[in-house]
Amino acid sequence: MSPSIAIIGGGPCGLTLARLLERKGIDYVVYERDETDDSGRRGGSLDIHAETGQLALKEAGLFEEFLKYARYEDTVFRIANQKGERVFHAEEGGRDAPEIDRIQLRQILLDSIPSTKIHWNHVLKGVTLDKDGHHILEFTNGVSASGFKLVVGADGAWSKVRASITEAKPKYSGNHYIESRINPGNSLYTTMVSKVGAGTLVCLGSSKEIVIQRQGDGSYRIYLGISVPENFVRGGAVDLTDTESTRQLFLSSEFFEDWADELKDIIRHSEDFSPWSLYYIPPETMSWKPIPGLTLVGDAAHVATPNGEGVNCAMADALSLATKIATYGTDDIDRAVIEYEEDMFKRAVEHINSGLEMGAVMRHKDGPMALISFFKTVTENATQSS
Known part of the structure; x- marks a missing residue:
């Protein structure tokens, strides 16, 4: 049966x-x-x-x-611009979403x-x-x-x-995340702990993004948000298994060359690149x-x-x-x-x-200010509905 x-x-x-x-x-x-x-x-x-x-x-x-x-301590959420300047900070415990x-x-x-x-x-x-x-x-x-x-x-x-x-x-959204890691053994790890710490840091600018999120083992998962053709990886535009060439591509003028050095350092030290094509029904x-x-x-x-x-x-x-x-x-x-x-x-x-x-x-042209405005609107609507 x-x-x-x-x-x-x-x-x-x-x-x-x-x-x-x-x-x-x-x-x-x-x-x-x-x-x-x-x-x-x-x-x-x-x-x-x-x-x-x-x-x-x-x-x-x-x-x-x-x-x-x-991990309630990782509910900390911050927003920065492409210069690395923090423009928004939500403390731990602001939302019940560990x-x-x-x-x-x-x-x-x-x-x-x-x-x-x-x-x-x-x-x-x-x-x-x-x-x-x-x-x-x-x-x-x-x-x-x-x-x-x-x-x-x-x-x-x-x-x-x-x-x-x-x-x-x-349907393809037009966007990719390229994932990578900064593990505890990485030479940049101590800097990540001191400058990023717990939770999530979202850096926005030039219609691109770098998202940094602490994981349960203390490592940091990195997401490079970019707008590229659907076959960006499959079509051979980038070979993610070639770590050094991948770093150089994303440090080029096509992607993150004009971002702050402290953010580009994350790309320079990132490892284990993998693609995440963003789709929706x-x-x-x-x-x-x-x-x-x-x-x-x-x-x-x-x-x-x-x-x-x-x-x-x-x-x-x-x-x-x-x-x-x-x-x-x-x-x-x-x-x-x-x-x-x-x-x-x-x-x-x-x-x-x-x-x-x-x-x-x-990916808005206004960078972090668009995201901050969005969060304020969502919060206000939630308050009114409750």
Whole structure:
């Protein structure tokens, strides 16, 4: 007998859903593309918000475990211009959104579900239908599986489940982040500790950005925000494996040559460069006819450009879907999905539009002043609505 629910993807979203179903006594299985639970995919630091991500963790019975790793001291947020001059500072504790490394959050969730309920090394190739109209999952390792009452696509921006539900596809935003690290062994590390310290520093100017964020192990993750063609990396414009040539490219007049020396020093000492192309699902596609036996959560449903809400929106999806399934039971699962999707569509449109607005502000010609003005408007609106 197959479990009632198949979850495609073992990231924070899929695992949050799995844990919530576990607590509610609803049978499920998770199929994850990684070969093991120690695949090396680490990711950055995530801020978990009280009204979404934290709420899901509380419902999952994992909030106390989360608090063991939550870094409230890293809620410090500063904005600087391209000269390195600080123009905005938000103190620790200004918002209930502590940081946690993605790998730590994922491990908390993994440890909370039976190991027998997650199948590693299962890369989904596609979803097909048998002669009776039942969904069949076909994996690249030759395995196929069927008999589920619901297949949930939690398989990220390039979801293979999505194609069986909607024609919507991610659209390139025009922007990239180039990620790198300053580790404790780096010769610049002591300077980073003294000049950056805890939390996040966002430096804006010339329609570009450098974002510096402290991680749980004390290292600093660096994001170079640039507007480049979609094939900037794949097309060979830069070979990120060649560390020195990559540094020189981003120190050139095309990118950060006119920035402050202290900020260019970060590029000069950065290591382990990797690309992050920023995509989003067009918000006008956030409505589709319900497909019996299929649904989407997290980035698979509504990938957005960064706005600080991504994992929180995904965990809210997981909580909403699990609650609806528990309410109606697996015998009326299609009704649960219909109500979940109605709720999700509204949340998704707001999330995607917020990401697009944030992206425009981060690359605005007015640099840091545009971001400060944006934050003030958001704060005022939140105060008025409360």
